[in-house]
Each structure stands twice: as C-alpha cells, then as structure tokens.
Amino acid sequence: MPSEPTTGTDPATETFVAHRNLLFTVAYEMLGSAADAEDVLQETWLRWTGVDLEQVRDRRAYLVRITTRQALNRLRTVRRRREAYVGQWLPEPLLTAPDVAEDVELTESVSMAMMLVLETLTPTERAVFVLREVFEVGYDEIAAAVDKTPAAVRQIAHRARRHVDARRPRTTVSAREARAVADSFRRALETRDPQDFLDLLAPDVVLVSDGGGIKRAAVRPVLGADKVTRFYLGGSLKAEAEVTTEPTFVNGSPALAVFLDGELDGVMAMRVEDGRISGLYYVRNPEKLGRVAAETPLTLR
Structure with missing residues (x-):
C-alpha cells in the first residue's frame, strides 16, 4: 500500500496518497x-x-465510502472482541503535532473523551455521526456508504x-489553558502533595486506566x-522504580508520557473543563503504545 507520493505514479496511487491522511482519520x-485503521x-x-476511475465522478468521496464500509465491517468484529477485553478499554493514543x-x-x-463517547454508539450510528458531524459529508453520500436511505x-x-x-x-478550552493544566498536573505528580491534586481535580473527576490485562490498572473507573x-498517592505510581513524566501531545491535546526508570510506562491524557481536570485517561497497555513515538498526521479535509 502506498504511503508516500512518488513521481510518475498512476492516477489511482496519486489519488489514494493525496487522501491517505483523511482516510486514516475517518477509520x-x-x-x-x-492498528485497525491501518488494516482498513x-x-x-x-x-x-x-x-474503473473513468466511472468515478468524485474520487475523494468514493474513497471515503470504501473506507467507511471497511471500517464498519471491522467495527462490528472488534466490538465483540472488546466485550472480552480485560479491564477498562481506552482508544489507542496517537502522538500528534502541537499545532493540531x-x-x-x-x-x-x-x-479521548469524545472517542469514549463514540464507543457508546452502535456501529452504524458511529459511522453516520462521524461522517456527518465531523467530516460534513452529505446525507446522500453517507447513505451510499452505510447502505441506508437518505x-x-x-x-x-x-x-x-x-x-x-x-x-x-x-465546555471546550483553549490549547493554552489545557497545556497550563497539564503542566500543573505534572508538578502535582512530582510533588505528590494531596492538596495539589485536589486543587486541580474537578469534584466529579473520573479516572479510566487501561492495562489490557498486561499491566496493573483499575478494573473500574475511579470516581x-x-x-x-488516593489512587495515585496510594499505589498507582508508587513503585520502587523512579517515576518521571514528560509533556507531550496525544490525540491533539496536551498529555503526559509516564516513565519508570526511564522506560515508557504509559500515556496519560486528560479532559479539562472550567480550569480543572474532569477526566484522566491512562493507557498502560504496551500493545497500544506503538503510535506515541512518532507523530501521526490527522486531518478533517
């Protein structure tokens, strides 16, 4: 499968490469x-x-249609697989450029917060919502992609x-505010002062951690x-190993990469509302950390 444009390529390859980042984002x-998106x-x-490209009026729309159908097929399969997932399931985090x-x-x-909301939709509802609300695809085109009437x-x-x-x-906060809160949370993890945590966390904050049955994680959300x-100060990051963190950007938002003795242990994304953290999402499953070493380009267009 082509990933980079080359000179002298055929029209099918050129079109696919031109829209590859969009198709990946849709999937x-x-x-x-x-991993599943790449398979799609x-x-x-x-x-x-x-x-037959001669019969295709809008190549971009046609590619989105194919991608949607393949993603729908795979989504129906992976949903059954996720029902047997050990502990809480979180999306695979993507390292993204700061300008995202x-x-x-x-x-x-x-x-992470929105991706978890999308998990509560049926496969068809999710496809329709993503195409319409995120990518602004017309109803007729969506109908063709999901085999429904407009x-x-x-x-x-x-x-x-x-x-x-x-x-x-x-609420939606600015990138600057989100970075400031992430920096403050990083300092709280370092100082381990309970009051620093309480000052940053919303009263109804929820923590979801995903170890995939491979690493230790909370079996249920911590509310x-x-x-x-208490979860953090009483054992989650309390270990014989040295715990350090580095600021990063995951799924377009400021996050923290957590290291134990210099080895990546996981990625912590967060949801910020009204200047406080209302959601923490800690991915420790090593099988989900393959896309945090290099940036993944995402686009809505």
Whole structure:
C-alpha cells in the first residue's frame, strides 16, 4: 500500500496518497485503534485498485465510502472482541503535532473523551455521526456508504447527535489553558502533595486506566477527586522504580508520557473543563503504545 507520493505514479496511487491522511482519520475515529485503521486502509487500497476511475465522478468521496464500509465491517468484529477485553478499554493514543491542538474541531473529534463517547454508539450510528458531524459529508453520500436511505440516515444522525450531546464534554478550552493544566498536573505528580491534586481535580473527576490485562490498572473507573488522589498517592505510581513524566501531545491535546526508570510506562491524557481536570485517561497497555513515538498526521479535509 502506498504511503508516500512518488513521481510518475498512476492516477489511482496519486489519488489514494493525496487522501491517505483523511482516510486514516475517518477509520481511526470509527475504530479507536490505529492498528485497525491501518488494516482498513490496506483493504481500501486493495478495492480502490480494482475501480474503473473513468466511472468515478468524485474520487475523494468514493474513497471515503470504501473506507467507511471497511471500517464498519471491522467495527462490528472488534466490538465483540472488546466485550472480552480485560479491564477498562481506552482508544489507542496517537502522538500528534502541537499545532493540531489549535484545530478545535479536529482536537475535539479525536480526544479521548469524545472517542469514549463514540464507543457508546452502535456501529452504524458511529459511522453516520462521524461522517456527518465531523467530516460534513452529505446525507446522500453517507447513505451510499452505510447502505441506508437518505431519510433513514437523517434519523440516525439525529439520534446519534442527541446521544453524543448528552455525554460530550460540557465546555471546550483553549490549547493554552489545557497545556497550563497539564503542566500543573505534572508538578502535582512530582510533588505528590494531596492538596495539589485536589486543587486541580474537578469534584466529579473520573479516572479510566487501561492495562489490557498486561499491566496493573483499575478494573473500574475511579470516581471523585478524593478517590483519584488516593489512587495515585496510594499505589498507582508508587513503585520502587523512579517515576518521571514528560509533556507531550496525544490525540491533539496536551498529555503526559509516564516513565519508570526511564522506560515508557504509559500515556496519560486528560479532559479539562472550567480550569480543572474532569477526566484522566491512562493507557498502560504496551500493545497500544506503538503510535506515541512518532507523530501521526490527522486531518478533517
């Protein structure tokens, strides 16, 4: 499968490469997994090479349609697999460039908080919501992608939008504010002062940690500032190994990379509302940390 443009390539390859980042973003937002998204792109490429381009009026739309169908098929399969997942499941974090945080729409759509909300939709609802609300695809084109009538797609979109609106973060903060809160949380982890934690955490904060059955993690979400503080100070990052953190950007938002004796232990993303942390998402599963070493380009266009 091509990943970089080359000179003298055929029209099918040139078109696919030109839209590859968009197709990956579509697949990732539908699946929450970079590995599965890459598999979807491979399947999309194989089908794209068999298409008669002379019969395709809008190549970008056609590629999005193929990607959506392949992602839907895979989503139905992985949902069954996730039901047997050990502990809490979190999306696979992606290292993103700092300037992605300035794109409010993109950052919100790929944030850990939003990705978890999307997990509560049915596969078809998720596809319709992502295509309509995130990528602004027309109803007729979505209908062709999900094998529904335009009228049915409108109903699904309305239902999905209402569902997401009831669960999405209440406010959107600037990239600067999010960075400031992330920096303060980093200092709290270093000082291990309970009051520093309580000053930063919203009263109803929720912590979700994902060890995948490979590393230690909370079996259920930890709710409330007091319990989250005790979780961290009472054992989560308390180890014989030296704990250090580094600021990073994950899924378009400021985050922390956590190291034990210099080895990457996990990535901690956060949701910030009204100057406080309302959500913490700690991915420790080593099988999900493969995309935090190099930036993944994402785009809505």
